Amino acid sequence: MALTLSKKAQAVKPSSTLAITAKAKELKAQGIDVVGFGAGEPDFNTPENINNAAIKAIHDGFTKYTPASGIDELKKAICDKFANFNKLQYQPNQIVISNGGKHSLTNIFTAILNPGDEVIIPAPFWLSYPEIVKLADGVPVILRCEKSQNYKLTAKQLEEACTEKTKALILNTPNNPTGMVYSREELQAIADVVVKKDIYVVSDEMYENLIYGGAEHVSIGSLGEEIYKRTITCSGVAKSYAMTGWRIGYTGSSAEIAKLMGSVQSHQTSNPNSIAQKATVEALSGPQVTVGIMKNEFNKRRQYMYERLCKMPLIDSVEPKGAFYSFIDVSKLLDKSYKGEKVETVGKLADILIEDYNVAVIPCGDFGFDDHIRLSYAISLEQIQKGLDRIERFINDLA
Incomplete structure (x- = not known):
C-alpha cells in the first residue's frame, strides 16, 4: 500500500x-x-537604536530560551503601546509574542477553532488568511466587498453572512491589499453585529502606524467592553519599524485565549527569538522619530x-x-x-x-x-x- x-x-x-x-x-x-x-x-x-539594542543583548548573553509566550519586559512594553496608541487595556498575561504576524494568526485560529467552524473573511484579503484558517480545521467564508463600497465590509453584509457555525470575523485595517482604512463609524457598526452574533473578531492591525491624509487608526476592541471581550488584536513590528526579518508579532486577547495560544506555541516553536524580543522592546519604547x-x-x-x-x-x-x-x-x-x-x-x-x-x-x-x-x-x-x-x-x- x-x-x-x-x-x-x-x-x-x-x-x-x-x-x-x-x-x-x-x-x-x-x-x-x-x-x-x-x-x-x-x-x-532597521533603525540604528533597535539594531544597537539587539547587539547589546548578544553581548549581554541574552541568547538562551525565554518563556514560550515572550519575556515580561516586552509584554509590559506591548501593554503600554496598546494603552497609549490603541486605547486598549491589556495585562501581561493577555499578551502572546510570536514569530511574526503569520505565527500569531496561526496561534489564534488553533486556539479558537474546532473542525467545521466558519471564519468570515472580507475580500479583498491578504492571501494567507484562508490558508491559515484551513490549516486550523476552519472553513473560510469569503465575502466580496466591491469597489463601490471602497472594498470594505459593511455591517449588513456581516450580519447576513453569519450562521450557527460562524466563529470569527477577520478584520484588517489598514488593509492589505487595498490600503483602505475603516472609519470609527464603520467599525462601530461592525462591532454591534459581532456582539449581537456573539462571535470573535480577529483584528489584524499590522499597518496601524502607516496611515495618511487625515485618516485615523481605530482599534475595534477599543469601542466598548462587550466588543473588547470578543476581540483578539494582532500586530507586530515588521512594517512600522522595518523589522520584517526579525519575526516578531504579538496579540492581545482574553487571558483564557492567551493561555491556550501560549500552550500551543510552547510545543510548536518554544519562544520567539530572544535577541529580536530585546530589539522590539527598544522599537516600542524608544524614540519614534x-x-x-x-x-x-x-x-x-x-x-x-x-x-x-x-x-x-x-x-x-x-x-x-x-x-x-x-x-x-x-x-x-x-x-x-x-x-x-x-x-x-x-x-x-x-x-x-x-x-x-x-x-x-x-x-x-x-x-x-x-x-x-x-x-x-x-x-x-x-x-x-x-x-x-x-x-x-x-x-x-x-x-
Whole structure:
C-alpha cells in the first residue's frame, strides 16, 4: 500500500506574492533591470537604536530560551503601546509574542477553532488568511466587498453572512491589499453585529502606524467592553519599524485565549527569538522619530503613484489611505490583446509584465479579486517612476 501524504498540506496554496518576488530576484541576479512592485516590506534599514539594542543583548548573553509566550519586559512594553496608541487595556498575561504576524494568526485560529467552524473573511484579503484558517480545521467564508463600497465590509453584509457555525470575523485595517482604512463609524457598526452574533473578531492591525491624509487608526476592541471581550488584536513590528526579518508579532486577547495560544506555541516553536524580543522592546519604547520619517516617505510615494495611475487609460484605482499598496482594477486590460493573443487573466498579465517589460506586479486572484493587481510603494520613488513608465508602455502596446 502506498503511503499517502497529508491532504490538508496538499490543499495549501503556495504564496503567489513570494513566488513573484522570487522570480523578480532571480532575474535581478541575472543582471536584468527589474522593477519589483511585489514588496511587502519597507525598503528602509532597521533603525540604528533597535539594531544597537539587539547587539547589546548578544553581548549581554541574552541568547538562551525565554518563556514560550515572550519575556515580561516586552509584554509590559506591548501593554503600554496598546494603552497609549490603541486605547486598549491589556495585562501581561493577555499578551502572546510570536514569530511574526503569520505565527500569531496561526496561534489564534488553533486556539479558537474546532473542525467545521466558519471564519468570515472580507475580500479583498491578504492571501494567507484562508490558508491559515484551513490549516486550523476552519472553513473560510469569503465575502466580496466591491469597489463601490471602497472594498470594505459593511455591517449588513456581516450580519447576513453569519450562521450557527460562524466563529470569527477577520478584520484588517489598514488593509492589505487595498490600503483602505475603516472609519470609527464603520467599525462601530461592525462591532454591534459581532456582539449581537456573539462571535470573535480577529483584528489584524499590522499597518496601524502607516496611515495618511487625515485618516485615523481605530482599534475595534477599543469601542466598548462587550466588543473588547470578543476581540483578539494582532500586530507586530515588521512594517512600522522595518523589522520584517526579525519575526516578531504579538496579540492581545482574553487571558483564557492567551493561555491556550501560549500552550500551543510552547510545543510548536518554544519562544520567539530572544535577541529580536530585546530589539522590539527598544522599537516600542524608544524614540519614534524614524517611524514618522518612513511614513512621510511612504506618503510621498503614495501620492505620486496614485496621481500617475489616475492618468493611465483602461485602469482604475481608489486612493489608498494606509499601508503601502495600491489596488488596481485591470478588468478592461483583460479584454485586450497582446501580440495577437487575448490577455484574459491577471496571472497572464503579470507574466507578460515581468517577462517583456521587466516589471513584477502581484496578481490578486489569490486575494479574492481575479481582475485586480497590487502594486507596492515600499520601493524608491525612482523605481516607482521607472516601473509605472513600463506599465504605461504595456497598456499603450495593447490592441
